[in-house]
Amino acid sequence: MRVTGVSEPRPGKPNEDLLAHRGDVVVVLDGCGVPDSLGGEVRRGCRHGVPWYVRSLADELLARAADPAEPLPDALAGAIETVTAAHRDECDLSNVDTPACTVTVLRQRGDTLDHLVLSDSSVVFDRRAAGHGIEVVCDERIAMVRLPGPTIGLDSPERAARDRAGSAARSAKLNRPGGFWVAATDPAAAGEAFTGTTPVAGVDGVLLATDGATRLVEFGELSWPALLDLAAADPAELVRRTRATEEADPTAVRFPRGKQYDDATAAWCTFD
Template structure:
């Protein structure tokens, strides 16, 4: 299997080069994490650690079972990672605070005959079949919130009827979008943070075009195209974002 990946901090980040995304790949798996940046107004997270710290610790806890070929469901692996990270800073931080650092999660794992996927929050997994059929596995619950005010997001984060992220609640893992696909039905897979998937979700290009760019020109070219759109954007919302992509192709 060929694996190509890229992760890049938003060009307007201060301090420069601080990237709250993380990519983790191995012989039969890929993981993309996207840490949730706090809003510009001061929010008391109850945690002494940064979002990048949380992302790194989650990746560390996921790496061992994935690399040792654990047969546990992906939901169990993620729940175990969240539990371990929570325990590692429960003595110094208020892990009951709903504004504690958090992250999206996108994972795929290859078995002999199938491919498993897990998506938690807005980092989609996009699959293309040998016949060119596109399937998007996504979690749009944050888009269904009544508004994006601090109060609403805080009240509905990791709550029934709201949206779910990897933070301090292991039960969030079991709210992820999960499934399996026959391996023979998969020719290419892309895992993307929303800083890269905005090529389609914000800027209107098709998923087919996104995968074509990735397959023919690679992750760097996709992110370059996104940055060009970002620079010219006049819409509201975050102009730039960290962008991460993993492309998996071949047998």
């Protein structure tokens, strides 16, 4: 497996995304953030923070997924359990805002590819050369808690109240049956991930990306084929174009979103 990629934090903030590649396994994780309007209100109950959680989970996940006999959900469950144990005694893990992240994994096992997707990052298979098009795997259950209503700009005095209501709606559905799932403290979340196995033959490449790196599709600025072409040619250029679009819409009115910028991570994978 050959991997080219980029992981860039939003301006002025630590990176809560992570891209890691070891042997035949690549992982892309997206730490769960909060809207800018609520940044001073959220208390996570963990003294380590989101970047620590993401790094720790990635290390454990890579080590476990390196065993080709280990199903990816089992590898993720074990990683969550180990990281939870590492800070259970010094952090309040009952806090609903305890550090958490989305997870995507791609593993090559000889002539097959295993994938796992938990929450709203994406694994995208490009099979256009073989005439089979593009397949996007993304767990979009979090969409159930997006509040309806008119767009409210990031600079609006009403924004904090709207974001507070959205945060409460997410908390009520987080990591419970009928809701949406992320990696946090409960190993059972791994059993809710989308998984699959695909023959390597006919796959031109696979993109693993956080939602911050696929915003141009969400915004309607690029199609999936165009985004794949850009990621294959230069993942850093994909992020540069995303930043330019975010910069041109500072109040998030044209392209509604929780914050002007987001961490952006993309990994383009090809195979022998």
